[in-house]
Amino acid sequence: MQPDHPLNDLLRKDRIPHIWCSGCGIGTIFSACLNAIKASEIDLSKVVMVSGIGCSGRGAGYINVDSFHTTHGRAIPFATGMKLANPSLHVIVFSGDGDLFAIGGNHFIHAARRNIELTVICVNNLNYGMTGGQAAATTPNRAKTTTTPLGNPESPFNLPLLAYASGATYVARWTMLHTRDLTNSIKEALQKKGFSFIEALCPCPVNYGRRNKLRPLDVFKAYQQKSIVKNGANPIEIDADSDKGIIVGKFIDTERPTYTEMYNKIYRSKG
Amino acid sequence: MEFWRKPLDADDIHITRGNVYVLDDRCKGCGYCIEFCPQKVLKASKGFNKKGYHYPEILKPKDCLNCHYCEIICPDFAIYSIAQVVAEKGSKNEVNK
Amino acid sequence: MKGRVRTGAHYWTGDIACAEGALAAGCMFFGGYPITPATEIAEHMSERLPEVLGTFIQMEDEIAAMAAILGASWAGAKSMTATSGPGFSLMMENLGLGICTETPCVVVNVQRPGPSTGLPTLGAQGDMMQARWGSHGHYEIIAMSPCSPQETFYQTIEAFNLSEIYRVPVLIMTDEIVGHMSEKVIVPDAKDIVILNRPKPKGKKENFKPYAAGRNGIPPMPSAGEGYNVHITGLTHDERGYPVMTPEAQVEMVQRIVDKIRNNCHDIIKTESHLLEDADIVVVSYGISSRTSLSAVYEARKCGIKAGLLRLITVWPFPCEEIRALAKRVKGFVTVEINLGQIHLEVERCSEGKAPAILVGHPGGTIITPDDVLKVLKEAF
Numbered sequence A: 001m002q003p004d005h006p007l008n009d010l011l012r013k014d015r016i017p018h019i020w021c022s023g024c025g026i027g028t029i030f031s032a033c034l035n036a037i038k039a040s041e042i043d044l045s046k047v048v049m050v051s052g053i054g055c056s057g058r059g060a061g062y063i064n065v066d067s068f069h070t071t072h073g074r075a076i077p078f079a080t081g082m083k084l085a086n087p088s089l090h091v092i093v094f095s096g097d098g099d100l101f102a103i104g105g106n107h108f109i110h111a112a113r114r115n116i117e118l119t120v121i122c123v124n125n126l127n128y129g130m131t132g133g134q135a136a137a138t139t140p141n142r143a144k145t146t147t148t149p150l151g152n153p154e155s156p157f158n159l160p161l162l163a164y165a166s167g168a169t170y171v172a173r174w175t176m177l178h179t180r181d182l183t184n185s186i187k188e189a190l191q192k193k194g195f196s197f198i199e200a201l202c203p204c205p206v207n208y209g210r211r212n213k214l215r216p217l218d219v220f221k222a223y224q225q226k227s228i229v230k231n232g233a234n235p236i237e238i239d240a241d242s243d244k245g246i247i248v249g250k251f252i253d254t255e256r257p258t259y260t261e262m263y264n265k266i267y268r269s270k271g
Numbered sequence B: 001m002e003f004w005r006k007p008l009d010a011d012d013i014h015i016t017r018g019n020v021y022v023l024d025d026r027c028k029g030c031g032y033c034i035e036f037c038p039q040k041v042l043k044a045s046k047g048f049n050k051k052g053y054h055y056p057e058i059l060k061p062k063d064c065l066n067c068h069y070c071e072i073i074c075p076d077f078a079i080y081s082i083a084q085v086v087a088e089k090g091s092k093n094e095v096n097k
Numbered sequence C: 001m002k003g004r005v006r007t008g009a010h011y012w013t014g015d016i017a018c019a020e021g022a023l024a025a026g027c028m029f030f031g032g033y034p035i036t037p038a039t040e041i042a043e044h045m046s047e048r049l050p051e052v053l054g055t056f057i058q059m060e061d062e063i064a065a066m067a068a069i070l071g072a073s074w075a076g077a078k079s080m081t082a083t084s085g086p087g088f089s090l091m092m093e094n095l096g097l098g099i100c101t102e103t104p105c106v107v108v109n110v111q112r113p114g115p116s117t118g119l120p121t122l123g124a125q126g127d128m129m130q131a132r133w134g135s136h137g138h139y140e141i142i143a144m145s146p147c148s149p150q151e152t153f154y155q156t157i158e159a160f161n162l163s164e165i166y167r168v169p170v171l172i173m174t175d176e177i178v179g180h181m182s183e184k185v186i187v188p189d190a191k192d193i194v195i196l197n198r199p200k201p202k203g204k205k206e207n208f209k210p211y212a213a214g215r216n217g218i219p220p221m222p223s224a225g226e227g228y229n230v231h232i233t234g235l236t237h238d239e240r241g242y243p244v245m246t247p248e249a250q251v252e253m254v255q256r257i258v259d260k261i262r263n264n265c266h267d268i269i270k271t272e273s274h275l276l277e278d279a280d281i282v283v284v285s286y287g288i289s290s291r292t293s294l295s296a297v298y299e300a301r302k303c304g305i306k307a308g309l310l311r312l313i314t315v316w317p318f319p320c321e322e323i324r325a326l327a328k329r330v331k332g333f334v335t336v337e338i339n340l341g342q343i344h345l346e347v348e349r350c351s352e353g354k355a356p357a358i359l360v361g362h363p364g365g366t367i368i369t370p371d372d373v374l375k376v377l378k379e380a381f
Ligand code: SF4
Pocket: A019, A020, A021, A023, A024, A025, A026, A055, A125, A129, A130, A203, A204, A205, A206, A207, A208
């Protein structure tokens, strides 16, 4: 008899196949996330996944733990309320770049500043996939999208730099091809207290890829040839540019008191 | 596996072997598993699955090294490799992880 | 440690009475954002919640505050936020998420005049229709409107109880005048305060259906971390909580969340009658305006006008039946509210042309005085 897929117990099997397009990297990053949860050996009944809206925002719908698919951009404040109300939960936010950094950008920087104990995984596919490939806060300058038909006049965020500057205590970036490093980073982040941020670069072959003449395997080749692992690199110097090179690695891993620790100390100590 | 010189620990390490499985109907035919398998174990099927995709067929089952790469790169939870139980030189069975 | 229930007589503003009512009701989480004239509720909660081992957080905006209280509610905590007009507008999106996912929580709107920034330090009742329809889509909601600090205290407890048992966000539509006035508030013994809690699931955890209707159409609610592996979404969903993108699923879901309120209206709606038995002019009012209206009704009686007052304690769902029944036997209605006709539309609708309705309104910034009402009572019918 054929054995089960090793991740079947963590999947809502009745909802697979998922909605992600053929060749979309979200599934691979989601799979890395499930492997990391397994490897972390955290009690699964205490693991919660919260997502926002968008292709990556569907993540919460496929994991067989308590999971919440919230509103566009609001996964982080929802997760903040949940974590503070029950600190024994391990709350993972799995969402996309548009959700977390355009409409939800304000929530991201404040949760990082407060050092809320969340593991935030951002699937960065450089555009809005769900709505058909519009420009995002992460779209490279001059790239074509349905709302920048002649090329993007804006410049993208450097997400790890933003996370670091806001106060995140764990910051890493990998591509979907670095599945083992990505899995390991998510596992480390889950086992660490404080606000953790992991950016996972990912092809969106159907929208971004098609308009910029990038077949998925070309993207992978670029990831293979252009990515440079620089653990501990200064986030100010980490380009994610397919010409200059894509710097990946674990950039930040520090400690500072979390919101809950400070709150307990200041407000709940006997007195 | 052939060596140009016999490694000192050749008797202690054993090559892992795996059985690779495909869940045809979960597959969306992206071909990543085929492209990235270091052993070229897989090839695209001629036929289609329920959703109309070419799923991977196992061309050389014996060559699977249980490296799991197809499993972790697959976006659709459609392929995986399970370690083979190998008979040790001695007597007891051992499972590769 | 100070307790949850501060039994005794106090001299409190409506805002403080609201915060103390929340604590007495078992509130464990407050997510807020400063805004006049609701800020005092957040300030008081920031001091008091840790004393009962609860958590206070000031979020980055009202959108986040509303999201946070939903998250906290799913973690098992009774949760609330408090705001005013502009912040209330920002909360509408996640209020919809709370309605769709049937998440108990309490939202206080200490109303001030709008539109936009309006008159931040003055009172109004202009957000009543926003309370009813402010978030997109069709739904039913519960909203209350207190007329004094004492009533604010009790209504806040009632709001938590209703939100827990009906699994719906409950709105307290107070206003700057009640929020900032100081009056005597009596807090009873803790044992005399009724506290109701959300229905909890019993039995098997595998394949648990978080939206299978229980008693009264309300599904039992597990918390995150209890092992039920629920999936909760703002997409249209089935009993399993899974998204289903069909008109049939939409009918089933929306009909149930509407019916759970409509079918239990008799239990939810609370009104108070003053001199209605023989009245032939009925003043309909709520909140601060119902206080001035009551003086006007007594004055009118002295002048031989047979006026009475129907005071709305819950404004939504609207007491259609009561208005309908009164319309059959009275000369007319006078709606008194600090807006230019919102609940008045409901009075007109429910009187079904059987009795005329006149509005005594104001766009906000002042109360409507008893004289304003009396003048109309004298001249109208
Ligand atoms: S639109 Fe793009 S990001 Fe969305 S599922 Fe398809 S490939 Fe993935």
